[in-house]
Amino acid sequence: MTLPRLLAGTREDRPLSLVEHLELHGPGPPDGPHLIETVERAGLRGRGGASFPVAVKLRSVARRRGPRALLVNAAEGEPMSAKDAVLLQSAPHLVLDGAMAAAAAVGARSVVIAIPDDAEATRDALRHAIGERAANRRLTVADVPVAYLAGEESALIAHLDGGPLKPTVVPPLPAERGLRRRPTLVQNPETLAHLALIARHGPEWFRETGTHAHPGSALITVSGAIGWPGVREIACGAPLASVLDGALEPLRAVLVGGCHGVWIAGEEIEATTLDDIGLARHGGRLGAGVVVALGRSACPAQELARTVGYLAEQSAGQCGPCRNGLPALADLLAAMVAGRAPRDSRRRLERWSRDLIGRGACHLPDGSVRLLESGLRVFAAELADHEREGPCLACRRNPTLSFTRARWNVAA
Amino acid sequence: MTAYLRVDPIACSGHGLCAELFPEWIELDDWGYPIVDRGPIPEELLVHARRAADACPKLALALRAELLR
Numbered sequence: 001m002t003l004p005r006l007l008a009g010t011r012e013d014r015p016l017s018l019v020e021h022l023e024l025h026g027p028g029p030p031d032g033p034h035l036i037e038t039v040e041r042a043g044l045r046g047r048g049g050a051s052f053p054v055a056v057k058l059r060s061v062a063r064r065r066g067p068r069a070l071l072v073n074a075a076e077g078e079p080m081s082a083k084d085a086v087l088l089q090s091a092p093h094l095v096l097d098g099a100m101a102a103a104a105a106v107g108a109r110s111v112v113i114a115i116p117d118d119a120e121a122t123r124d125a126l127r128h129a130i131g132e133r134a135a136n137r138r139l140t141v142a143d144v145p146v147a148y149l150a151g152e153e154s155a156l157i158a159h160l161d162g163g164p165l166k167p168t169v170v171p172p173l174p175a176e177r178g179l180r181r182r183p184t185l186v187q188n189p190e191t192l193a194h195l196a197l198i199a200r201h202g203p204e205w206f207r208e209t210g211t212h213a214h215p216g217s218a219l220i221t222v223s224g225a226i227g228w229p230g231v232r233e234i235a236c237g238a239p240l241a242s243v244l245d246g247a248l249e250p251l252r253a254v255l256v257g258g259c260h261g262v263w264i265a266g267e268e269i270e271a272t273t274l275d276d277i278g279l280a281r282h283g284g285r286l287g288a289g290v291v292v293a294l295g296r297s298a299c300p301a302q303e304l305a306r307t308v309g310y311l312a313e314q315s316a317g318q319c320g321p322c323r324n325g326l327p328a329l330a331d332l333l334a335a336m337v338a339g340r341a342p343r344d345s346r347r348r349l350e351r352w353s354r355d356l357i358g359r360g361a362c363h364l365p366d367g368s369v370r371l372l373e374s375g376l377r378v379f380a381a382e383l384a385d386h387e388r389e390g391p392c393l394a395c396r397r398n399p400t401l402s403f404t405r406a407r408w409n410v411a412a
Numbered sequence: 413m414t415a416y417l418r419v420d421p422i423a424c425s426g427h428g429l430c431a432e433l434f435p436e437w438i439e440l441d442d443w444g445y446p447i448v449d450r451g452p453i454p455e456e457l458l459v460h461a462r463r464a465a466d467a468c469p470k471l472a473l474a475l476r477a478e479l480l481r
Binding site: 131168169195212318319320321325328352358359360361 | 450
């Protein structure tokens with residue numbers, strides 16, 4: 001078991017060239033439908049957030065008729081994630097290899113890579129890498145606005161097809177009707193990079209690291225009260241504590257999974273592992289690998305309220321429950337934190353949250369409720385204090401969670 | 413046949429007729445949008461479910477043979 005895999009041999013100052021990439025990883029094997037079975041045996045799960053089994057998606061697109069498409073979803077709408085940008089800026093050929101192999105396996109003729117419109121370094125790295133390769137007529141890079149919902153696949157597809165960046169009702173799934181109404185495989189860049197290595201080295205090799213239920217390695221974006229924030233590659237199932245070694249102070253909690261993630265209380269850190277099973281105990285999953293450390297000097301009530309406020313702003317405003325419910329939750333929580341809310345607010349917050357689940361076209365309400373309910377549980381004491389006494393001293397400090405993209409470095 | 417009621421949340425504009433016609437299965441949230449029971453609808457209530465779906469001015473409520481999500 002050697003790590004890093006995806007970030008092996010990468011450098012901070014520029015992407016690996018095609019020659020360097022081939023020296024490191026060797027040439028890719030011949031393409032073909034057998035890849036699907038290989039990926040299935042590897043047990044690869046999507047690294048975009050939902051942890052969906054990749055082979056199931058590959059198969060459901062491969063069995064469709066007519067022209068099919070591959071959409072590489074590098075929108076990275078989660079503001080505290082940077083791993084897709086770092087991967088594309090360090091090892092673009094690994095992602096392109098995976099994209100071409102997946103496209104061949106499902107019979108996709110066109111490949112679109114969607115990146116945030118402000119991601120200049122990513123765009124440059126991709127353009128250059130595509131130029132280094134032969135026969136890339138089917139490969140295009142498309143810009144999407146920076147927004148939380150930019151990574152929501154139905155919204156992304158609607159936008160790329162010339163519509164608004166707003167989710168559509170599912171079904172049909174992208175595998176049934178996606179880009180230009182074609183059956184579309186949507187995959188995250190990290191997922192495709194793993195796939196490229198699985199195609200080379202096989203499923204047994206992939207399983208040499210990680211856990212049985214959650215095999216392989218994963219890219220993690222660590223930020224917050226951490227001395228060296230950045231992106232690193234871990235074995236799935238690694239202790240949560242192992243990515244927090246740079247903590248600047250004792251931690252009150254760790255947010256795992258980003259804005260739709262869950263809070264792990266400080267005293268639970270030692271017992272928590274970074275894999276879907278380990279995080280399921282807390283109602284979460286590894287998702288896109290976002291880890292944010294919240295120090296004891298921060299105000300968790302304030303951080304929770306800010307996060308819910310951010311999510312409410314990200315609503316596309318299409319569905320009544322989300323359009324009304326998320327701002328109402330955010331406002332009520334903000335009022336509670338400010339000590340200005342009526343007495344029964346907590347119960348009302350819980351009822352509104354419960355009622356929201358499953359009532360949007362996309363999972364924005366569900367994910368927001370997951371984060372909120374987790375925060376209400378873990379920070380119950382602080383919230384009760386704020387409801388009674390209003391803002392605390394820490395409320396005025398600079399917040400820990402950031403919803404605007406920062407510059408990140410690889411900390412392998 | 414097992415039947416389920418499903419709302420298209422984008423199409424729904426919260427008229428609330430469905431909750432009036434089928435209160436056994438549909439209630440309204442604090443903003444007037446329907447909260448629909450996701451379970452299979454008993455045979456004897458199917459007629460109400462169908463009436464509620466037919467009455468929706470936005471065609472946002474549908475009776476389906478399977479639970480889609």
